[in-house]
Amino acid sequence: MSSEIVLKTENLTKHYGGVHALVGANFEMKKGEHVAIMGDNGAGKSTFVRQITGVEQRTSGTVSLYGEEVNFTGPLDARQAGIETVFQTLALADDLDVPDNLFLGRELTKWNWLGPFRRLDYKAMREATMQGLVKTGVKIPNIKNSIQNMSGGQRQCVAIARTATFASKLTIMDEPTAALGVQETAQVENIIRNMKEQGAPLILVSHNMRQVFDLVDRIVVFRRGRIVANLNKDETDGQDVVAYITGVKTGAEYEGAA
Amino acid sequence: MTDNSDGIGGLTFDKSKRSWPNEFNIFFALIIIIVIFEALGQILPYMNDQSFLFDTKDRFDTIFNEARLKIIILQVAIIGIIALGVTQVIITAGIDLSSGPLVAATAMVAMSFAQTELVNGNPNPKALFGTWAMDLPVVVPVVIGLVFGAFIGAINGTFIAFLRIPPFIATLGMFLVCRGIALWWSSGNPISFPTESYKFIGSGMMPVVWFLSLAVIFHIIMKYTVYGKHTYAIGSNEDAARMSGINVKRHKVMVYMIASMLAAFAGIVLSAKASTAQAGMGEFYELFAIAMAVIGGISLTGGRGSIIGTVLGAMVLGVIRSGFTFIKLDGSYQLMAMGSIIIAAVILDQYRQRNRA
Numbered sequence: 042m043s044s045e046i047v048l049k050t051e052n053l054t055k056h057y058g059g060v061h062a063l064v065g066a067n068f069e070m071k072k073g074e075h076v077a078i079m080g081d082n083g084a085g086k087s088t089f090v091r092q093i094t095g096v097e098q099r100t101s102g103t104v105s106l107y108g109e110e111v112n113f114t115g116p117l118d119a120r121q122a123g124i125e126t127v128f129q130t131l132a133l134a135d136d137l138d139v140p141d142n143l144f145l146g147r148e149l150t151k152w153n154w155l156g157p158f159r160r161l162d163y164k165a166m167r168e169a170t171m172q173g174l175v176k177t178g179v180k181i182p183n184i185k186n187s188i189q190n191m192s193g194g195q196r197q198c199v200a201i202a203r204t205a206t207f208a209s210k211l212t213i214m215d216e217p218t219a220a221l222g223v224q225e226t227a228q229v230e231n232i233i234r235n236m237k238e239q240g241a242p243l244i245l246v247s248h249n250m251r252q253v254f255d256l257v258d259r260i261v262v263f264r265r266g267r268i269v270a271n272l273n274k275d276e277t278d279g280q281d282v283v284a285y286i287t288g289v290k291t292g293a294e295y296e297g298a299a
Numbered sequence: 300m301t302d303n304s305d306g307i308g309g310l311t312f313d314k315s316k317r318s319w320p321n322e323f324n325i326f327f328a329l330i331i332i333i334v335i336f337e338a339l340g341q342i343l344p345y346m347n348d349q350s351f352l353f354d355t356k357d358r359f360d361t362i363f364n365e366a367r368l369k370i371i372i373l374q375v376a377i378i379g380i381i382a383l384g385v386t387q388v389i390i391t392a393g394i395d396l397s398s399g400p401l402v403a404a405t406a407m408v409a410m411s412f413a414q415t416e417l418v419n420g421n422p423n424p425k426a427l428f429g430t431w432a433m434d435l436p437v438v439v440p441v442v443i444g445l446v447f448g449a450f451i452g453a454i455n456g457t458f459i460a461f462l463r464i465p466p467f468i469a470t471l472g473m474f475l476v477c478r479g480i481a482l483w484w485s486s487g488n489p490i491s492f493p494t495e496s497y498k499f500i501g502s503g504m505m506p507v508v509w510f511l512s513l514a515v516i517f518h519i520i521m522k523y524t525v526y527g528k529h530t531y532a533i534g535s536n537e538d539a540a541r542m543s544g545i546n547v548k549r550h551k552v553m554v555y556m557i558a559s560m561l562a563a564f565a566g567i568v569l570s571a572k573a574s575t576a577q578a579g580m581g582e583f584y585e586l587f588a589i590a591m592a593v594i595g596g597i598s599l600t601g602g603r604g605s606i607i608g609t610v611l612g613a614m615v616l617g618v619i620r621s622g623f624t625f626i627k628l629d630g631s632y633q634l635m636a637m638g639s640i641i642i643a644a645v646i647l648d649q650y651r652q653r654n655r656a
Contacts, residue, residue: 117544132542134535136602137528145532146543148525157526157553 045072046108047211047242048093053102055088062088064266066102070259073240075233077253080263080286086246089263090215093244094126095119107210123210127200127217139184140170143203173206178235180228194225201232205241212236213244218252230256250279262286269295321596321604321651325611329618336622343626351625367621369504375617376506377572379610380565381588382595383510383517384558386609389592390521391554392534392601393459393466398562398588400477401451402581405566407484409444410576413437413497414490425491437496441567448563449556451477456552474585481578491575501572509568511610513561518606530554534601590637591616594644598652615640 048070055063063085070076078086092099095113103110106122113119116126133142140163149162149169170184179202181195188196197217204212214233218226233256236243247253253260254274262270262285270285270292284290336351352364381398388395414423416433423433451473458469499505521527529550532540541547565584570576595612597604616637623633 116542120544128542132536132539134532134539134602136531136535141528141532145528145540146545148528150525155524157529157550158520158524160523161525161528163523 046070047072047074047106048244049105049108050093051103051105053089053092053104054100055092055097056100061266063092063099066268068261068268070242070244073237073242074259075237075243075245075257077257077260078244078246078263079248079250079253079260079282083265084263084286085266086263087215088266090126090213090244090246093119094124094213120209125204125207125209125212127197127204127212127214133188133196133200135189136187138187139174139181139199139202140166142188142199143170143173143206147207169206170202174202176235176239177202177205177232179232192225194221194228197221197225197229198232201229205232205236209241211242211244213246215246216248217245218247218249226252250282253282254279262292264288264291267295322607322611325594325596325608325615329611329615332615332618332622336618336625339622339626346626349625351622367625369507371617371621372507372510372614373504374620375591375613376510377565377569378584378587379510379591379613380506380513380568381562381584382591382609382613383513383606384561385585385588386592386595386597386604386606387517387521387530387554388466388558389589389597389599390530390534390601390604391551392537392599393551393555394470394589394599395455395555395558395562396467396470396585397451397455397473397477398558398565399581399583399585400474400481401448401559401562402566402569402584403481403576403578404451404477404484405444405447405563406570406576406580407481407490407578408447409440409563409567410490410493410497410570411440411485412443413440413493413571415492415494418492423492425489427485427488427490434494437494437500440493440497441500444563444567445560448560448566451563452556452559453552455559456555459555460548460551478578481580484578487578489575489577493571493574497571498574499571501568501570501574506568506572509564510613513564514606514610521606526550526553531602534603536602587616590641593641593648596644596648598648599645600652612644 046069048068050066050068053063053066053068054061066085066089068089078089080086091097093104095116095118105111106124111122113122119126134145137145144166149165150159151162152160167184174181174184179198181191181198188199191199201214201217218229221229230252233243233245237256245253245257258274260270260272260274260277260282261268262272262282264286270290271294272282272285281290285292333352340346340349340351350364352367353362381402385395385398411427412432412435414426414433416423416430418424426433455470455473458464459466521530529540529545532543532545533547533550537547566581569580591612592604592609593599593612594615595604595608595610597608619636619640620633623636
């Protein structure tokens with residue numbers, strides 16, 4: 042059954058100097074599952090994500106991906122292992138177009154004996170981009186447009202399409218719709234539903250209660266650096282989640298922890 | 300393949316929707332400047348209806364004034380070679396101020412291995428080294444010059460990428476160091492009398508041949524290779540480039556090395572053309588090279604511009620220079636006009652960026 046577990050963390054802890062930003066986080070998610078991470082500002086959500094994606098090095102604890110323990114030295118390591126992340130600050134090159142951004146750092150090339158001067162295979166990248174966009178349901182008027190000519194929603198879609206195109210083992214989105222309008226948010230949510238249908242596992246960090254209840258299977262609540270609740274969507278409601286976030290309630294199995 | 304059902308927009312790849320390339324604007328600016336000089340030739344009373352670019356001698360074999368066209372492009376060819384490298388540096392959002400003195404330093408270093416033993420039957424009066432360095436095959440001074448350039452570029456790149464010294468400061472330091480090397484190499488004496496094969500590198504229209512063929516090569520490299528794509532990506536968003544797995548530091552060192560090798564090659568061509576190397580060579584070349592790139596639409600904030608733009612920028616500078624000579628205004632006016640045009644080019648670039656956002 043271990044291969045059914047996509048991601049598992051045990052006692053994941055991170056201290057920044059004397060600040061205990063993340064304490065003993067035990068987290069687990071199954072194949073095809075979409076999990077939301079909720080919590081107040083400073084509750085440890087982003088810290089948790091940064092430990093998994095190798096952006097920062099954890100103080101203690103273990104992270105395993107598909108049953109194998111992993112130690113990422115940087116975000117590249119994590120990406121090569123199959124964890125794709127959409128960060129709050131979009132890591133897109135503004136002056137390049139959509140295929141260029143999708144394939145940045147992993148370009149399809151010809152004439153590889155030329156080393157750094159090997160030729161870019163624009164046609165193959167364009168076709169793969171179109172396929173990736175169709176697969177994820179991302180709609181962009183013209184993929185030859187450079188990113189700077191795009192709306193916030195389109196940029197976000199490009200960033201999401203990048204993670205989805207590379208058929209990653211795990212996708213993490215850190216507040217993907219925080220800066221978007223209604224229609225753009227709907228578009229991003231459609232992409233996430235699409236991923237759900239395809240069985241691609243997702244961790245969604247979000248403040249948006251409606252969105253979380255619309256999209257995910259399970260909600261994990263963080264408070265003051267600890268996990269305080271692990272709720273099935275069907276067995277809870279908005280008020281309940283708010284109670285956990287604000288500290289009115291704490292999950293039975295986490296009693297004494299917070 | 301496309302689905303517009305939700306009305307947000309379809310998925311298309313449409314070549315016709317490409318935005319208007321900035322190179323067209325520079326090309327039109329070039330045409331306008333030519334037309335202005337052409338008109339001045341007709342209007343100004345002391346010009347006697349001379350034509351700027353067209354052949355007025357009523358010969359049937361040519362339409363254009365070939366002599367002037369040749370001079371225009373020959374005047375900018377050597378600085379143009381430097382500008383090809385500077386363009387790449389500016390696209391990474393950097394700057395290279397060291398190229399002018401590097402031209403002089405490389406000219407000295409390369410020329411000292413390109414001297415001929417006998418000048419009209421007498422020993423070379425400007426000999427720097429003994430006879431062992433005389434009459435060597437032409438590849439020797441060229442390779443030594445290029446390796447010297449690569450070395451200087453590697454130092455620039457290392458300071459900028461690994462020690463995080465701002466490019467302006469690192470290359471300003473190298474600017475002085477290179478001028479020092481040029482003076483120290485032969486204690487300030489000129490080095491002269493190169494071999495015939497070395498002279499050939501800079502003879503006649505050879506500088507133009509070098510400039511245009513290098514421009515074609517680097518146009519292809521910047522547009523169609525991984526090196527080019529990563530150069531644009533770094534200038535566009537360095538963090539994104541790093542997150543995407545590009546080795547930003549190594550790439551920057553490579554860009555500065557290539558830029559310095561191009562400047563070194565310009566030094567070789569210049570010394571071959573002049574048949575001599577002097578420590579004061581290449582004064583202001585770095586600034587004119589930057590000016591060519593800026594006029595050619597290379598954004599100083601990085602990420603945007605092209606080799607074609609820089610070649611057009613070089614032509615704009617060449618036409619202005621030649622045009623001012625044509626209407627008999629002296630160098631002081633040329634400098635003022637070029638300065639104004641550089642500032643105008645940057646203002647236009649900023650205006651275009653603001654319109655886009």
